[in-house]
Amino acid sequence: MQIIExxxxxKEEKNAIILAHNYVRGELQDIADxxxxxxxxxxxxxxxxxxxxxxxxxxxxxxxxxxxxxxxKVLIPDIGSICPMAQMLMVEDLIEAxxxxxxxxxxxxxxxxxxxxxxxxxICTSANADRIVNAMESDTILFGPDINLGNYxxxxxxxxxxxxxxxxxxxxxxxxxxxxxxKAxxxxxGAEVVVHPECVxxxxxxxxxxxxxxxxxxxxxxxxxxxxxIGTEVGLxxxxxxxxPDKKFYPVSESAVCxxxxxxxxxxxxxxxxxEIFEVKVPEMIQKEAIKPIMRMLDLSK
Ligand code: 13P
Ligand code: SF4
Numbered sequence: 001m002q003i004i005e006x007x008x009x010x011k012e013e014k015n016a017i018i019l020a021h022n023y024v025r026g027e028l029q030d031i032a033d034x035x036x037x038x039x040x041x042x043x044x045x046x047x048x049x050x051x052x053x054x055x056x057x058x059x060x061x062x063x064x065x066x067x068x069x070x071x072x073k074v075l076i077p078d079i080g081s082i083c084p085m086a087q088m089l090m091v092e093d094l095i096e097a098x099x100x101x102x103x104x105x106x107x108x109x110x111x112x113x114x115x116x117x118x119x120x121x122x123i124c125t126s127a128n129a130d131r132i133v134n135a136m137e138s139d140t141i142l143f144g145p146d147i148n149l150g151n152y153x154x155x156x157x158x159x160x161x162x163x164x165x166x167x168x169x170x171x172x173x174x175x176x177x178x179x180x181x182x183k184a185x186x187x188x189x190g191a192e193v194v195v196h197p198e199c200v201x202x203x204x205x206x207x208x209x210x211x212x213x214x215x216x217x218x219x220x221x222x223x224x225x226x227x228x229x230i231g232t233e234v235g236l237x238x239x240x241x242x243x244x245p246d247k248k249f250y251p252v253s254e255s256a257v258c259x260x261x262x263x264x265x266x267x268x269x270x271x272x273x274x275x276e277i278f279e280v281k282v283p284e285m286i287q288k289e290a291i292k293p294i295m296r297m298l299d300l301s302k
Contacts, residue, residue, distance in 0.1 A: 003266050004031060010273040016052035018269065019044055019065065022213040023235035023261040024056045026242075028269065032056065035239060037214035038064075038110050039125040039301065045069060046298060054272055055280070056264045058083040062280040063114050067290050070281075077268035079278040081260045085198075086111045088168035089145035094119050097142050097164045104140040104162065107133050108293070109149060111170075114282040117290040123297040126197050127212035130156035135300050144168055152197040152204060172258040173198035176231050180253040181206055184229045188250055194219055195231030195252070203231055203252070220244060233258045 008031075010016065019041050020032035029035045034044045038061060045053060045065035052073045055062035059082045066074040089112050098106065098119065108120040109129070117123060124132040126149060133141050133153050140160045143150045145168030154161045176199050185193070185206075194216045195207040204210050209219045213236050220228050220240060230237055231252040240249045272278065282290065 003270055007031060007266070007270050007273060010270065014052050014273060014276075015050050016054055016273060017044075017048055017050040018054045018056060021057035021061060021261060022217070022239055023233040023258050024264055025235070025262060026238040027266055028056050028264055029239060029242075031266070031269075037125065037127055037212040039127040039212065040214055041065070042068065042110070042125070042294065043298065045074075048072075052273070052276070054269055056269065057081070058086070058258075058260050059280070060086045060111055060113065063282060064110060064294060066280045067114060067117075067282060067287050067294060070284070070287050073276065074280045075272045075276065076278055076280050077265070077272040078263035081263045083111055083260060085109075085145055085168060085170045086113055088165060089113070089116050090165070091115050091119065093165055094142070094144070097162070101140060101142060101162060103138060104142045105136040105138040106142045107136060108144060109146050110294075110297075112145060114286050114290045117293055118286055120293040121296070122300065123293045125212060125297070127215055128297065128301040129153050129197070132297060132300055133157050133159060133161070146170065146198055148173070148200055148204070149197045151201050152210060170198045172233050172256050173231075174200065175255050176200070176203055176253045178202045178206070181229070181231065184250060184252050188227055188229060190225075191227035191229045191248075191250065192220075192223060192225040193229045193231065193252075196233075199231050207231065216240075217243065220247060220249070232256065233261065235261060 017033040046068045062076040105121040110125045144164035192208045194209045227248045234251045237249045
């Protein structure tokens, strides 16, 4: 295809790499240098020697790549790819919570804005949240914005978890209901249930495995089962089918689509590379502070 050739030529000419999250369209996963979860993509962004990073993912992921690489050009193919969960934590609310709990440490999900990360002791992703919380030097943790990831962590720690805000969530995972799962289990009684920790608690409670998106892929690879019910954004199933053609994957809910992840297309990737738009950059004052809790997470999850 001409457009794929054009992207390959532009990548070479500009010394660029393409990082893609597990939820983006299949055709983008196919041309990406790395396809992964938030932690893997942050690691790849911190390790690359490319001059340009084209980030096929949502705003906070591209922002994290830029914070880790302030001298590189980080481009996002569609500037509208904004994660609604990351918008749910207001910096003012976090500052108020810190005042109310001065001895607490702050662990923020990577799904937050850079301005909020500045106030965190450590960042976490769905792949390391319990480990990061347990590594903090306090018995009380302010954790946000995802209430469901917070509930998952609560079951894996003795520490007191205080959610900030009181009820942040992912609208896409919120659509995966217990009744969807019961229906799916009836249709595929032999399938193992593998879900993301952004799912509501009652869905998590019925799962055989709860993991990050790449953790879900790994679990299915190592499992002896050959059928799986997948409780997360449906784009992950493209990767699963591609890497495990002999196994069967069914979404718990077909409507679990993240519209923001689907905004990126081959045409937009080609244009972003050709015109070097849309660059993601945070002000230097914020970058210098936000990098600290991100680096701490990368150090703690080696
Ligand atoms: P992962 O880090 O598990 O890929 O999750 C990112 C995300 O936004 C899930 O909705
Ligand atoms: Fe944000 Fe949910 Fe989309 Fe993940 S799936 S990027 S948390 S809206």
